[in-house]
Amino acid sequence: MGNILWKTAFPLGTSDGIGDCDWTPDQKMVFVGRYGTPTGGKRGLIGKADTLGNLLWWHALEEIHAIGQAIIVNEGREYVVAGIRYMPPTYNQSNLCIAKTDSSGNVLWARDYGGPEKDYGYCIAPTNDGGYLVMGRKDTSAIGKALVYMVKTNCMGLLTEPQAAFSTYQTGDSPLEVGFQNLSQYVYPDSIDGGYYVWDFGDGSPSFVCGQGYGACPALVTHNYATQGQYAATLTAFVCTDTATVTQQFSVVPTAVGQVAVPTYHISVLPNPASEVLHLEAVGALSSSHELQFSLYDAMGRAVRRLALRANGGSVRLDVADLPQGLYFWTCYSPDAVLQSGRVVIGNE
Numbered sequence: 020m021g022n023i024l025w026k027t028a029f030p031l032g033t034s035d036g037i038g039d040c041d042w043t044p045d046q047k048m049v050f051v052g053r054y055g056t057p058t059g060g061k062r063g064l065i066g067k068a069d070t071l072g073n074l075l076w077w078h079a080l081e082e083i084h085a086i087g088q089a090i091i092v093n094e095g096r097e098y099v100v101a102g103i104r105y106m107p108p109t110y111n112q113s114n115l116c117i118a119k120t121d122s123s124g125n126v127l128w129a130r131d132y133g134g135p136e137k138d139y140g141y142c143i144a145p146t147n148d149g150g151y152l153v154m155g156r157k158d159t160s161a162i163g164k165a166l167v168y169m170v171k172t173n174c175m176g177l178l179t180e181p182q183a184a185f186s187t188y189q190t191g192d193s194p195l196e197v198g199f200q201n202l203s204q205y206v207y208p209d210s211i212d213g214g215y216y217v218w219d220f221g222d223g224s225p226s227f228v229c230g231q232g233y234g235a236c237p238a239l240v241t242h243n244y245a246t247q248g249q250y251a252a253t254l255t256a257f258v259c260t261d262t263a264t265v266t267q268q269f270s271v272v273p274t275a276v277g278q279v280a281v282p283t284y285h286i287s288v289l290p291n292p293a294s295e296v297l298h299l300e301a302v303g304a305l306s307s308s309h310e311l312q313f314s315l316y317d318a319m320g321r322a323v324r325r326l327a328l329r330a331n332g333g334s335v336r337l338d339v340a341d342l343p344q345g346l347y348f349w350t351c352y353s354p355d356a357v358l359q360s361g362r363v364v365i366g367n368e
Contacts, residue, residue: 027072031064032056038102039088044095046070051100053085061085063102065124082129083116087141087155096122099176101143101153104131106343115140115155115168117176119212127211130176130318131343136160138168148260149174174259175212179205179320181256183216183263184360190241194273199240199252202360203263204348205320206256208236214258218242221250230257244271285359286313286351287334292364295340301330301351312352313337315363318345339365 215230
C-alpha cells in the first residue's frame, strides 16, 4: 500500500545514489549506484543488504563511475551491471560500460564502448545466446541531439567473434613430431566465461582440448605422427556460442633429432605492461628484406595502430601514450600468412 515499513541510510561517500536493486536467490537485496569520493569524483558501487536493510557488504567499482542497472546471472553467483565510465585523461568523455562481478561484488571483467563524445549505459538484459543487450544514450554535437545507443555483446561482454588460425613446423625433438602454434584471435582461454580450443591432428588420434573448463593451453601443442605423409589438421575455437574452424594441410617427413624442418622466428613486443611506448622487433630466420605488417587491436577488435616492420631490422618504436588503459591484442603478418599474435596491457596513468 506504499506505507514505509523501515528505512535506512548507508553512509558510503559524500554524495551517493542508488540506480537499481533486485532480490537475490538467498532472499537478500543487491543494489548498485554511485558514491562520491572526498575529492569530488564519482565511482560506481555494488552492495548487498538483508531484508531489514542491514548492510552486509559493499564495493567501489573503479571501472565504472555510475551504474544504472544490474542483473543477476548464473543462479545468483554473479552480477552484471551497466553504467557509465568517464575516460581519462580529461574525463570529459564518457563511454557506455558493463562489468561482471562475483557474488561478493569483486570485478571479474569490465568493458566499455563509445566514441569521442559522451555515451551512457542505462539498462541491461540477458539474451538467449548467453550474451547481453545494453541500452543507453549517445550524445553527438554533429547534429546537436542525443541518440539511442544499443550494444549487443557475447557472454564475455565483447563484440568480437573468434578467428581460428595456426601454423605448423616439425620440431626436431623426434623424427615425426610436429609443433602447432596457435595464432587464433578473440578467444581468451583465460577468461572466467569461456574460450577453449579443440585440436584434430588429422590422423585418427583423439582430439586435444584446452582452455576454459579444461587444462591450460600450452604455448606449443606437439603431436607425434606414426608415419610420414600428407595430413590435414583442424583447429576449432569456441567462445560463448560462437565457433571458428580452420583446416591446414602439411607434409610430415622424417627429420634427424635436433633438426628443425622449418626455421623459427620471434616477434618481440616489449614492455608488457606498457605505459607510453612499445618496442617491436622481428628476429629469426627471415630474410632481411622481408617486410611484415604489425597491427594492434583494442578489446572490441578495432585496429588502433598499424605499421610496417622489417625482419631483423632492429627495434621499432610505437607510441601508445594516447590509448585508453586496457588489454590489447596484436598480430604480425607476412605477405602470405599470420606469423605470430599476442596480447599486451597498456596503461596511461
